[in-house]
Amino acid sequence: MTTNNSNNSNKFFEVRLAIYAGSNERKAFDTDAMRSLGFTGVDFDSVKAMLQTAVLPKEAFYPFLAVRKSVQEFLAQKGMNHDLLGRLFNPQEREEIILFLNEKKSEYEEAKKVFLADYARAKSEQLEKVRNSAALKGLEPEPLVRAVAENQPSVEYYARKFEFRFIDSSIELDAEEWxxxxxxxxxxxxxxxxxxxxxxxxxxxxxxxxxxxxxxxxxxxxxxxxxxxxxxxxxxxxxxxxxxxxxxxxxxxxxxxxxxxxxxxxxxxxxxxxxxxxxxxxxxxxxxxxxxxxxxxxxxxxxxxxxxxxxxxxSESQQDLEVKPEPEPELIEEIEAPSVIEEIVDVIPEFKKPPAPAVSSVGAFAF
Incomplete structure (x- = not known):
C-alpha cells in the first residue's frame, strides 16, 4: 500500500497462501484394534471418535513444515492483517516477496518429489513401528497393524493434496467514493x-x-x-x-x-x-x-x-585486613624491695654477707 496523501492510503497489495504441510495422524482404530487395546464393547462408540494414531512417520512431513514455517516468518515481518482486505503488504516490496515465494515453492516441489518416491518405504516403516510397539506392550500386534495399514492414504492422495499456491493482487479504491x-x-x-x-x-x-x-x-x-x-x-x-x-x-x-x-x-x-x-x-x-x-x-x-x-x-574490607601494630606496654617504674638478707644484716650486725662471685667471659658465653 502506498500513501497518496498525508492521511489515508487507497492502494493495497495483498498475498493469499495455501500451503499443505501434511498430517501423519488419523482415526484408524476399528473394533478389533480397540479390543486388542483392552476396550470392551460398551467403550467402542465413545472411544473410537477420540483415538488417533500415526499412520506415517512424522519425519516424512518435516520438509513441508520447514517450508511453511519459513514462509510464515518471512511474511510476518512484511505485512499487516486486516479483516476486510486480508494480509496487506508494501507495494514497493512486491518484487522481493514474489521472488521469495517462488523460491520456497521450488523447494516445496522438490520435497514433494522425494516424498512421493519414498512413500512405499515410509508406509512399511510405520507398520513395523506399530508391530514392535504392540509387542513390547504385550498387545496382539496384527489387529493394530491392519487398522493402521487400512488407513494409510494412497500415494495418489498425497500427489493431489500437496500444493503450494499463492496469489498476489493489487487493489486501488477510489479516494473520493470510498x-x-x-x-x-x-x-x-x-x-x-x-x-x-x-x-x-x-x-x-x-x-x-x-x-x-x-x-x-x-x-x-x-x-x-x-x-x-x-x-x-x-x-x-x-x-x-x-x-x-x-x-x-x-x-x-x-x-x-x-x-x-x-x-x-x-x-x-x-x-x-x-x-x-x-x-x-x-x-x-x-x-x-x-x-x-x-x-x-x-x-x-x-x-x-x-x-x-x-x-x-x-575499602572497609581492606581496612579489616591491615595489621595494626600492638601498643607498647606502659612502663611502670618498679620500686625494689629490700632483700631478706639485707634486713637480717641490718638487724644482726655480726652476720656478714658472702662475697660476690667473680665473673669471667670466655668467647660469647658468660660463666
Missing part, C-alpha cells in the same frame, strides 16, 4: 500496529535467553517498522531511531560475553521504553530518543551507585 471506508481502514491499520509493536516489545523484554538474542529481535522490529511505513510514515523515523540507539548505546549485535553490564541494561531499557510508549510512538505523539536517554541516565546513575557501594565495601 473516503469514509478508507479512513476506517487506515485507522484500523494504525491501531493494529500499536498493538503488535507493544505485544512484540513485551515478548522481547520477557525473553531472557541472551543480550545477543534480544538485540537481534529488536533489529527485526526495525525491519518490520520500515516495511509498514508505507501507510504510517512516522514508522520510518521510529525505525531509524531504534537502530541508532541499538548501535550507539546497546553495543549492536555481537557475542553474548562481549556485552558490558551497561549495554545489557540499556538493551532491556530500550525495549521497555518501546513497550510502554508504543501507542504514542506510532501516532507521533512521542519521540523515542528523549525518553530513552532519560532512562539511560537513570541506568548510569544506578550503575554509579553500585560502583560506589562496591568501592566502600572494598
Amino acid at each position: 473516503r469514509y471506508e478508507l479512513k476506517k481502514i487506515n485507522e484500523d491499520l494504525v491501531e493494529r500496529t500499536c498493538y503488535e509493536l507493544s505485544r512484540d516489545a513485551e515478548k522481547i523484554r520477557n525473553d531472557l535467553t541472551s543480550t545477543t538474542t534480544r538485540v537481534s529481535k529488536i533489529l527485526e522490529q526495525v525491519a518490520r517498522l520500515r516495511s509498514l511505513s508505507f501507510y504510517i510514515p512516522a514508522l520510518s523515523s521510529l525505525a531509524s531511531d531504534i537502530e541508532e540507539l541499538v548501535n550507539n548505546h546497546c553495543g549492536g549485535v555481537k557475542r553474548p560475553k562481549e556485552y558490558s553490564q551497561a549495554e545489557t541494561l540499556l538493551a532491556s531499557s530500550l525495549v521497555k521504553v518501546v513497550w510502554e510508549n508504543a501507542r504514542n510512538l506510532v501516532k507521533s505523539k512521542a519521540t523515542l530518543k528523549p525518553i530513552f536517554l532519560e532512562e539511560a541516565e537513570r541506568v548510569a546513575m544506578l550503575l554509579q551507585e553500585d560502583e560506589d557501594q562496591l568501592n566502600i565495601g572494598f
Whole structure:
C-alpha cells in the first residue's frame, strides 16, 4: 500500500497462501484394534471418535513444515492483517516477496518429489513401528497393524493434496467514493500496529535467553517498522531511531560475553521504553530518543551507585585486613624491695654477707 496523501492510503497489495504441510495422524482404530487395546464393547462408540494414531512417520512431513514455517516468518515481518482486505503488504516490496515465494515453492516441489518416491518405504516403516510397539506392550500386534495399514492414504492422495499456491493482487479504491471506508481502514491499520509493536516489545523484554538474542529481535522490529511505513510514515523515523540507539548505546549485535553490564541494561531499557510508549510512538505523539536517554541516565546513575557501594565495601574490607601494630606496654617504674638478707644484716650486725662471685667471659658465653 502506498500513501497518496498525508492521511489515508487507497492502494493495497495483498498475498493469499495455501500451503499443505501434511498430517501423519488419523482415526484408524476399528473394533478389533480397540479390543486388542483392552476396550470392551460398551467403550467402542465413545472411544473410537477420540483415538488417533500415526499412520506415517512424522519425519516424512518435516520438509513441508520447514517450508511453511519459513514462509510464515518471512511474511510476518512484511505485512499487516486486516479483516476486510486480508494480509496487506508494501507495494514497493512486491518484487522481493514474489521472488521469495517462488523460491520456497521450488523447494516445496522438490520435497514433494522425494516424498512421493519414498512413500512405499515410509508406509512399511510405520507398520513395523506399530508391530514392535504392540509387542513390547504385550498387545496382539496384527489387529493394530491392519487398522493402521487400512488407513494409510494412497500415494495418489498425497500427489493431489500437496500444493503450494499463492496469489498476489493489487487493489486501488477510489479516494473520493470510498473516503469514509478508507479512513476506517487506515485507522484500523494504525491501531493494529500499536498493538503488535507493544505485544512484540513485551515478548522481547520477557525473553531472557541472551543480550545477543534480544538485540537481534529488536533489529527485526526495525525491519518490520520500515516495511509498514508505507501507510504510517512516522514508522520510518521510529525505525531509524531504534537502530541508532541499538548501535550507539546497546553495543549492536555481537557475542553474548562481549556485552558490558551497561549495554545489557540499556538493551532491556530500550525495549521497555518501546513497550510502554508504543501507542504514542506510532501516532507521533512521542519521540523515542528523549525518553530513552532519560532512562539511560537513570541506568548510569544506578550503575554509579553500585560502583560506589562496591568501592566502600572494598575499602572497609581492606581496612579489616591491615595489621595494626600492638601498643607498647606502659612502663611502670618498679620500686625494689629490700632483700631478706639485707634486713637480717641490718638487724644482726655480726652476720656478714658472702662475697660476690667473680665473673669471667670466655668467647660469647658468660660463666
